[in-house]
Amino acid sequence: MPVQQVTILGATGSIGKSTLKVLAQHPDQYQVYALTGFQRLDELAQLVEQYSPKVVVVPDGKIDAFRSLLALHCNDKKIHAIEIVEGEAGLCQVASAAAVDVVMAAIVGSAGLKPTLAAIDAGKRVLLANKEALVMAGELFMQRVKQAQATLLPVDSEHNAIFQCLPTDYFSSTARFANHGNRAGVSQILLTASGGPFRTWTLQQMQQATPAQACKHPNWSMGQKISVDSATLMNKGLELIEACHLFELPVERVTVVIHPESIVHSLVQYIDGSTLAQLGNPDMCTPIAHALAWPQRIATTVPPLDLFSANCLNFEQPDEVRFPALALAKSAMKTGGCAPAVLNAANEVAVAAFLANKIAFTQITQLIHAVITQINVLPAHDLDTILVQDLEARELAGQWIMANANRTT
Ligand code: NAD
Ligand code: MG
Structure with missing residues (x-):
């Protein structure tokens, strides 16, 4: 097989870095075509030095700042050889470029939806880590996989295991x-x-x-x-x-x-x-390597499972009273239409608010429940409707936080 050109959407993240680790073990089979990053641009510049992609994607308005960072890490020859593009249009460009064979979709959250769909529409081999994209647009997403005859391979460890x-x-x-x-x-x-x-x-x-x-x-x-x-x-x-x-x-x-x-x-x-x-x-290197090489197998540095030193394997029923998120998700899936997109958007806002110490941990699911019950869920006929409902849910979630911040109930 010719060397596969790989785009990594979300290269500076946990999955992005594990992907680069697997690719680096197989330079005869894979080359990095594009890397993208959103925060930690200094790390992105270091990855450019290490992996020499042809294209890099940075957030809107950050091209000049990124060039200065590159100057700290790379020689002039490398800097001149690289194309730097920006924003969502840049992400969609590197996801669908003719030269690309494989796209690792590893942006976190709804920001990954359009670039992942661009890779799918271009019929790429798409390794899906960005579960939020599929949750938001499920049916539409899978229809487009079929239409474009893209190859969709699950990277999420559970779905990779099921596959x-x-x-x-x-x-x-x-x-x-x-x-x-x-x-x-x-x-x-x-x-x-x-x-x-x-x-x-x-x-x-x-x-x-x-x-x-x-x-x-x-x-x-x-x-x-x-x-x-x-x-x-x-x-x-x-x-x-x-x-x-x-x-x-x-x-x-x-x-x-x-x-x-x-x-x-x-x-x-x-x-x-x-x-x-x-x-x-x-270790996520295993499902990443599986999705990269399927139906073949490639080696990773993950040690084989040693059953003799493994402790007992335990299995329990989930407790949906202490963890109401499970019931909320099941109910959103049963409702269908834009309900999973609303669930996802409310969750993204709630998690960000919790990480910023604005709401308590147990308020995350309270917020999601409040948003889902308030919103008039529409059928998910097209991407625009899904994105409108995503925005509506974010606005309601923002209002809920204003009204309930730091009131632990
Ligand atoms: P992370 O936070 O470590 O990395 C996220 C990446 O997305 C970074 O490169 C970041 O720069 C980029 N990003 C963030 N916001 C962006 C935006 N608005 N626009 C463009 N890029 C943006 O996250 P992660 O743990 O690597 O997870 C990535 C995805 O993979 C998530 O959807 C997660 O659910 C899924 N996943 C992760 C794991 C894991 O072990 N980390 C396992 C299974 C699935
Ligand atoms: Mg998982």
Whole structure:
């Protein structure tokens, strides 16, 4: 296979850096075409020095500032060879450029939606980490994957695990899950969740939880937003919606299982009583490498699982009273239309407010509930409607914060 040209949307983030680590191990198979960053532009300049992309994308208005940073890290020859573009148009450009084969969609939140769709519309091989994009625009997103014949591969560890455990004829099967039916012998998906840092905390304890405590995940090292989502279990709620779209499943066919060790990354149950699972050490380099190379395999530095030294593997029911995010997500998926986009937008605003110490941890889900009940959810016929509802939800969330900030209830 010719060398694959890779764009990394969100290169300065946790997934972006793990992707660069995997690519660096296989220079004969992959080359970095473009890197993008939003905060920490100094780090982006260092990545340019290290990986020599052809194009870099910076936020609007930051080209000159970034050139000055580059001058600190790179020689003149490198600086002259590089194209620097800006903003959403720049992100869409590097996601869809003719020279690009693979796009890693690893921007956090709704900002990743348009660039990810641009990669899909251009028929690229899209490695999807940016779950919020799929949650916001689920049906439209999957329709566009089919229309453009893009190859969509899940990077989220649970969805990557499920993808690995599904039968090869799953996606070509015309059978659906209606009336207790199955699809290619699959009856159920079990989505594992670590339970996050507050798995054993009481609601009273969670009311006092600080951003630092919420971001201290027991098993995974991740960006701040997904770390808080893991602490509320909204990450699992978003993943449940993600699974329904990726694997064309009704919400009733997905069961969330708390598994504190994060060794079993998810499971697929079959009608004959078989349950297949994918196991491994919790390191995102594994699903990234799998999605990059599929249907082949490439090596990573992740050590193989040592079952002899692994402790017990535990499994528990989630507690939807202490963690209302799960029920909120299920309900949004059942409502359909723009409800998941509203859920996602309210969550993004709530998490940012919690990280800025404006609201208490337990107010995150209170805010989301308040926004969802207030808004008139529209059908998600087109991207414009989804974006209008996203904005409406953000405005309502902002008002809720003004009215309720720091009032722990
Ligand atoms: P992160 O915060 O570490 O990195 C986010 C990246 O997005 C950074 O490069 C940042 O510069 C960029 N970004 C942020 N706001 C932007 C904006 N407005 N416009 C353009 N770029 C912007 O996050 P992460 O942990 O790497 O997660 C990235 C995505 O992958 C998220 O959707 C997350 O849910 C998903 N994911 C992450 C993990 C993980 O282990 N970190 C696992 C599964 C899924
Ligand atoms: Mg995950």
